[in-house]
Amino acid sequence: MYKVWNFITTYSILLITGAIVALIWANIDPSSYHHFVEYPLWFNGWVGQDFAHWAEAYGSHANDFDIGDVDRVLTVHYLINDLLMALFFAIAGKEVWEAVILENGSLRGKKAATPLIATAGGMIGPIAVYLGLAMLMGSETYNAVFRGWAVPTATDIAFSYLVGRIVFGAGHPAVRFLLLLAIADDAGGLIILAIFYPSGDLAPEWLLLSVAASVIAFVFFNWLPRRMDRGDQLRQKSTWVRRNLSWLPYGVAGVISLFAFTQSGLHPALGLLPIIPAIPHADRAFGLFADAEQHLHDILNSMEHALKHPVELILFFFGLANAGVEFNAISAPTFLVLAGLIIGKPVGIFIMGWIAAKPLGLGLPQGMRMLDLIVIGFVAAIGFTVALFVASVAFHPGPVQDAAKMGALFSFGAVFLSIIAGKLLRVEKQPG
Template sequence: AAGLIILAIFYPSGDLAPEWLLLSFGAALAVFVLFNWLPRRMDRGRPERPHSTRVRKALGGLPYVIAGCISWYGFMQSGLHPALGLLPVVPAIPHADRAFGIFAEAEEHLHDLLNVLEHALKHPVEIVLFFFGLLNAGVEFSSMGDATWLVLAGLIIGKPVGILFFGWLAAKPLKLGIPEGMRIIDLVVIGFVAAIGFTVSLFVASVAFDAGPVQDAAKMGALFSFAAAILSIVAGKVLRVQKMDG
């Protein structure tokens, strides 16, 4: 998300017209008030939540899909990259009081709308991202240069170091803790897994650089980051990372 925000700020898709963002945030606010806050307000003191249930059964995620389309259009017209178009809408979607993480088994027992949409879109998004990477990675192996090694170093070195440092910062000085059974050093493995830059890195490279040798070299760096998969396995073995049951 941070990368997309940087992309939107420093690499706008056109002339900036920030007044169009009012449309995006207005759509998000409207869908939140009408289909999230208002039904819950009407259900105050009623554990069965009849109004919220009726809205959920009758409309499902349709209001949020429509709001997302409106928000996307607003971002596109504003000159900011429309990849950010859904950001104002996501917080407006009804969600459970607690989230366990998309890969946690406990998530299967949560049926809030945000959780349902998240799991319903998980596999389609993975397929779309795969083909996006496949189509945008069309460069020759000879297209290497300084940008290749800079992008590769940013992913292979920057991701593990950054995730380890900020994970430690959150867990220790800020006392936010980490998941039970996990060690701080395990963040190194997570960092290597996150270093695989097959999608966002290719996307940023295609937008940040004009078509030509520099863009091709940057894309090669993103493709070479697949080596992080091997590094993550090696790091997991060396650091003795084990899968926790339950």
Template sequence: MYRVWNFITNYSLLLIFGALIALIWANTDPASYHAFVEFPLIEDFFFGALHDDGQGHLVRTLTLHYLVNDLLMAFFFAVAAKEVWEAVILENGSLRGSKALTPLFATAGGMAGPILVYLGLAAFLGSDVYDAVSRGWAIPTATDIAFSYLVGRVVFGAGHPAVRFLLLLAIADDAAGLIILAVFYPSAALVPAWLLVALAASVTVYVLFNWLPRRMDAGKQHRPNSTWVRNKLSFWPYLVAGAISLYAFQESGLHPALGLLPIVPAIPHADRAFGIFAEAEQYLTDLLNHIEHLLKHPVEVILFFFGLMNAGVEFSAIGAPTWLVLAGLLVGKPVGIFLFGWFAARPMKLGLPAGMRVLDLIVVGFVAAIGFTVSLFVASVAFESGPVQDAAKMGALFSFAAALLSLVAGVVLRVEKQKD
């Protein structure tokens, strides 16, 4: 139980506190809350939201909201991308080989189901509703990996194979979510040439501070050049390249919060991965894991401010988008994960991990329906500020109901908890 509580304090409490403060603030003094969120930090800056200065010139103003959502959240997505990158690239990565096929099929179902439910119900409600909310189709596809992991451990027990299955599904869901954000939700008109700048930054730091030192160390047991780069330069070259990539993403029209993604593969990584939140990873000494460890506490603080900046929705905002997002998550996710997972495990004979039943897929589906963090983020980029965005955010917040449904499903379907 101590390890579960330790996990809550490390990954969840600050985000929850930020969201709760935002909800209370927005429902008691909405004017001051919105003034705080949109508080201008620096006028006419390199980074910020574009607007007309009143003299016919477009300038960028760095607001508190832009700082958190568009710049600082890049570190959160970089940590998620690190897990995806290791799962794909390392020889024993969790998304490589046949062992990942059933979770990948389940992930596809966990995205297709919510989209079909969301858009299908929107169409049923009429063309006016559909036209107003259709852009939010990706909101219920998200799975909050941290909260889902926590609830999964409570429902199944830390040693149950369904928890590992859930993590594989969540990592794949994160990867798909990053692609969706990049492709379907650009922040402005696309200027692809700027992406070459981000690519050049990534290639440069890879060649100079990763490939070249290893090349020079060929045949040298103590790896003097790689060690010097690791000890003396540390993360600084990658931080500079990351700043360049962030700016390039902003200017390209893609969401700046994705700007660190090209840099992650350029950082020297370990030859093995123990999995997300694995305690053993603290003993790895490669630069990529070192950077992740350095980011751990800053990202927790960033998530507090993310909750504070984005969860401030008035309860009067509840509307059709709220119920569409909830239906997509609470109905579409479990049904999609169960159907696609069953099809992969049985008709396709790809199987499930030893000790995991087909019925456990239903419970996994409810656990994965906790969208929260990523759903809030997608809602903030899918819609302009206003009633539709607020209503969609409320659906993301209400997705915590999936935790209760997961506990009920675990009891009804007689999940046998397994300890470490």
């Protein structure tokens, strides 16, 4: 049904490689690693990190640069996390959009109700555990780590899907359930980033520029050609626009929207999301990891195919720029993030999944047991990519951020917990 290994090798091996290189580099020569990540590429007045924050993070060597009178600094870290990662989130956003808007979308109708409610548990549970334990550690710890409450809500779709297939087998209904949960979790994560983690002072009027770019692209290059083709079976206007302009209008709109987000105070990595609804798309989706997706040649899917190799490289640099944490950084936030993931996820998913299936009468997919929800919870506890990203925006650079990142990296241990839980709860693997 799915060719998952190609996706894993495409999107994850380079990410892991970058993370491993970063860990080794940061523990051998932390000073050079730090200066690489914060290296200034462009001093300007429009795009980048606030100058004062950069100067503090870079240290005394900031005086070595001929700076002039500027407000912003485009650093290596900002380029990767705030601008280039917008392409990664665009792909995630595309999958969420199709799952919601298309008639056969996986997040529509009663079939998605139980996974969606379980997803809510998979976000509420980690938050409750993270903040609850932080309170028990005292007000000083709580105040230091409070902003990181969203870090353990994350689920890495690719890794969790791969582990789910290992534990349950490709044909088990729990794998499909897990995939729906992970997609919904990503959607919730995007909303959390937009609302709770602005990158600066909010200036929402700039979002009008983003909306205008999306509307103009939709009206003039999507809706209007189709409107003009009414009664024309050859669809000449739409065909001309698709063949001659292709993705160009939406690329331009995307750049405008991304710039608007950098000025709005919302995290720029979300800047391409408003453009996705404007792009012509197929009337059906085969689902994330589906081999048949490569045969869809609408503009939205063609853009996703074209982004494949750039996003591979971006994820390598994302791992390189974010996973460079010294092992002596392990402290309270590390264990709070881990506890939120490996305790909060399974408990939250099981409780809310049970409520949906039993008291609400929504049921579980045929062939899936209630105990399988616990195993799904451990699989979903692999935060990794998105947890690293949230940790990087939740905290300012420093010991707390490093400790939280270490928790995100250690969440990879949920792989072994998932396999053990599957054995103890006697999961019967079902081959695809």
